[in-house]
Amino acid sequence: MKTLHVKPKGDFAFATDKIASDKSISHRCAIFSLLSDQPSLIQNYLLAEDTLCTLKIVEALGVTIQTHEEKGVFTITPPIKVGEPPLILDCGNSGTAMRLLMGFLATCEGFFVLHGDKYLASRPMRRVADPLRSIGAHIDGRNDGNFAPLGIRGEKLNAFHYESKIASAQVKSALILAALQANGISTFCEPELSRDHSERMLRGMGAKVISEGLHVSIYPQEKPLQPLNIRVPSDPSSGFFFAVAAAIHEGCMVTLHNMLLNPTRIEAYKVLARMGAEVSFIEKESQYESVGDIVIKGKSLQGVEVSENISWLIDELPALSIAFACAKGKSVVKNAEELRVKESDRISSVVKNLRLCHIEVQEFADGYEVEGGMLQSATINSFGDHRIAMSFAIAGTKTAMCIEDIECINTSFPNFIELLSQIGNIEL
Ligand SMILES: O=C(O)C1=C[C@@H](OP(=O)(O)O)[C@@H](O)[C@H](O)C1
Numbered sequence: 001m002k003t004l005h006v007k008p009k010g011d012f013a014f015a016t017d018k019i020a021s022d023k024s025i026s027h028r029c030a031i032f033s034l035l036s037d038q039p040s041l042i043q044n045y046l047l048a049e050d051t052l053c054t055l056k057i058v059e060a061l062g063v064t065i066q067t068h069e070e071k072g073v074f075t076i077t078p079p080i081k082v083g084e085p086p087l088i089l090d091c092g093n094s095g096t097a098m099r100l101l102m103g104f105l106a107t108c109e110g111f112f113v114l115h116g117d118k119y120l121a122s123r124p125m126r127r128v129a130d131p132l133r134s135i136g137a138h139i140d141g142r143n144d145g146n147f148a149p150l151g152i153r154g155e156k157l158n159a160f161h162y163e164s165k166i167a168s169a170q171v172k173s174a175l176i177l178a179a180l181q182a183n184g185i186s187t188f189c190e191p192e193l194s195r196d197h198s199e200r201m202l203r204g205m206g207a208k209v210i211s212e213g214l215h216v217s218i219y220p221q222e223k224p225l226q227p228l229n230i231r232v233p234s235d236p237s238s239g240f241f242f243a244v245a246a247a248i249h250e251g252c253m254v255t256l257h258n259m260l261l262n263p264t265r266i267e268a269y270k271v272l273a274r275m276g277a278e279v280s281f282i283e284k285e286s287q288y289e290s291v292g293d294i295v296i297k298g299k300s301l302q303g304v305e306v307s308e309n310i311s312w313l314i315d316e317l318p319a320l321s322i323a324f325a326c327a328k329g330k331s332v333v334k335n336a337e338e339l340r341v342k343e344s345d346r347i348s349s350v351v352k353n354l355r356l357c358h359i360e361v362q363e364f365a366d367g368y369e370v371e372g373g374m375l376q377s378a379t380i381n382s383f384g385d386h387r388i389a390m391s392f393a394i395a396g397t398k399t400a401m402c403i404e405d406i407e408c409i410n411t412s413f414p415n416f417i418e419l420l421s422q423i424g425n426i427e428l
């Protein structure tokens with residue numbers, strides 16, 4: 001188990017185009033390449049544990065992956081027909097990989113077993129298994145199909161109208177993938193718009209996926225889709241750690257280049273702006289998605305309430321909690337019960353670790369309340385969760401922190417520590 005020591009380094013103006021590539025889009029690139037009959041060209045694919053698992057899985061299903069000289073550039077050639085792999089498909093730590101693949105494999109001829117690490121094996125899967133089973137899918141697993149390992153036998157599925165109770169892009173994407181092979185037009189409805197990369201990318205590939213507010217209509221795919229030709233932008237959820245670093249240091253500045261600017265992904269930056277940080281978005285280009293630069297300048301921060309559009313900032317809440325701890329006054333997070341079923345129970349992980357830093361926190365079933373104050377040095381438990389490890393590493397640029405069990409950072413952001421060393425003193 002590796003430990004990371006981070007200490008403040010003084011004022012900084014830091015600019016980078018090296019933030020990790022977008023994880024959500026990278027997973028989708030690997031899986032969606034199977035929907036075409038021609039090679040997809042993917043540039044800047046995220047070379048982190050989660051998305052490398054997905055790449056290995058699609059390879060086991062029959063795709064051929066050609067690497068190019070430039071790192072992260074792949075040509076992915078789909079097989080004529082998805083093969084039945086002899087071994088289990090290992091999703092590692094990735095909920096996105098497991099849930100999207102459930103939807104895709106539920107329609108493929110053959111038997112498939114999805115598994116993951118001990119954290120993923122305790123995350124709920126019936127949110128995807130149940131709606132898929134209701135349209136004819138054969139899915140089973142521990143606890144009546146709620147926990148991996150999951151066994152899936154592909155079937156021809158019925159078209160559906162499904163109203164999801166949770167705003168989850170993983171549930172939505174799994175059902176869209178199943179609907180593309182169903183026997184009629186399907187509709188999916190969610191309570192709040194979750195990230196919409198699947199809809200945008202599939203439309204770009206020629207699929208008839210029509211979004212109207214919270215409703216998506218999916219027409220069955222009559223012929224193979226067009227291949228993807230995409231350069232994956234940098235991940236705003238990964239960039240957000242550095243945004244918080246700027247926000248908690250008055251007078252400091254961070255510039256993040258080539259970031260994905262999808263509105264469902266940059267809400268946390270807008271919360272930093274509400275707290276008093278200066279945040280600007282400079283849109284530059286658009287390919288499937290809007291992409292550009294984000295500049296964050298540290299100013300004195302005030303506490304805020306975060307209770308709406310939670311799915312637009314769900315992954316950033318742990319890092320945002322560090323900004324809350326450094327702000328004047330109270331900050332409150334509500335309606336965020338989904339945090340409890342991520343790589344760790346992130347409500348509990350944030351609350352326990354902030355208390356170790358002598359910050360006053362109250363825990364609720366669906367969130368927490370933080371009274372801003374002076375962070376004290378502490379030894380932090382990552383709970384094996386990459387976002388907890390990186391959030392408290394950023395706190396270390398303000399007050400020395402020691403973070404235990406940091407290997408998990410490799411699931412989404414392998415060069416995080418290298419970038420962190422530009423704004424903090426690091427010892428491993
Ligand atoms: O679809 C995706 O790529 C993701 C969706 C979100 O999960 P939920 O769909 O469970 O909210 C998010 O937390 C995860 O990091 C990535």
Ligand SMILES: C=C(OP(=O)(O)O)C(=O)O
Pocket residue numbers: 093094095096097315342343387412
């Ligand atoms: C929740 C996350 O990912 P996943 O659900 O894919 O494991 C995350 O990266 O914060």
